[in-house]
Amino acid sequence: MKNLVSKLYILGFMVLTVFFSYIIWEVTFNHILEEYRSREIVLEITKKEEKQKAASSFQNAILDDEKRVKHYLGYRVLEEKKIEGHFHHIDFDFKQDKRSYCVECHGDMPHDKVKELRAFGNMHASFIGCQTCHVKFEKKEKTGIYKWYDRVTGEIVPSPVREGVNPGSYGSKIIPFKRVDGKLQRVDTQDHIDFSREYREKEATLSDVQKSKAKKIIHKIISEKPYMCEDCHQKDNPLLPFEFLGYSKKRADVIVSTEVVGMIKNYTKFYMPRILHPGFGDEK
Numbered sequence: 001m002k003n004l005v006s007k008l009y010i011l012g013f014m015v016l017t018v019f020f021s022y023i024i025w026e027v028t029f030n031h032i033l034e035e036y037r038s039r040e041i042v043l044e045i046t047k048k049e050e051k052q053k054a055a056s057s058f059q060n061a062i063l064d065d066e067k068r069v070k071h072y073l074g075y076r077v078l079e080e081k082k083i084e085g086h087f088h089h090i091d092f093d094f095k096q097d098k099r100s101y102c103v104e105c106h107g108d109m110p111h112d113k114v115k116e117l118r119a120f121g122n123m124h125a126s127f128i129g130c131q132t133c134h135v136k137f138e139k140k141e142k143t144g145i146y147k148w149y150d151r152v153t154g155e156i157v158p159s160p161v162r163e164g165v166n167p168g169s170y171g172s173k174i175i176p177f178k179r180v181d182g183k184l185q186r187v188d189t190q191d192h193i194d195f196s197r198e199y200r201e202k203e204a205t206l207s208d209v210q211k212s213k214a215k216k217i218i219h220k221i222i223s224e225k226p227y228m229c230e231d232c233h234q235k236d237n238p239l240l241p242f243e244f245l246g247y248s249k250k251r252a253d254v255i256v257s258t259e260v261v262g263m264i265k266n267y268t269k270f271y272m273p274r275i276l277h278p279g280f281g282d283e284k
Contacts, residue, residue: 099154159246
């Protein structure tokens, strides 16, 4: 009997201990946890609102802006997307290059360092793949073969020049082919594309060392110095086979003329006519 009472006493004491522990926890620590949870909820709601706001801003500024504007050019009427703040018309609706893994990081208009050449370079980037200028093949890899690929599907397509498509609205780009084990192969292989896209997906989780290693692999085929203007715009041995790419003999002759290179090399400074200067005509 005495043992039973002792056990009941101990059990009761344990129950009271648990009860008072719960009371102490509620009074002392629980409100801290509740406050922490509340802050987490508020922070999550704030982030969600900011994300929605950013998405809404992008939607309003880019995706929903489909206003059209017409320009009378004297010989035809040009209709294009209206872009606020742009005085000059663009002359075509720029399609993003879905095939190029270079564009995913560097953008469709990647040239911005050299002020005198960036507009010229970005204009070429609308119909020439990045690797065409930035990859120089070894002798055993050289083929001299270049073809057009569709910006959206990546498939090799007939020459838009030969089909009479207006310049600036080709919807395709020129890509070089190299020789690997005796076979022709596009320089923008699917392995390159898959590796680059996987890097983009996992970039936030990688260490600086891992990022550096991945970038070296991605840029391994990139030459230290790209081809320059005169490599294509020359009569003797132009880089691109213009007639094979669909250009007429007459158009190819214009492209390889020395005037093009001369303009880029010599006219890096432009001056307004003196007649437009304030005070013109006042001097003796």
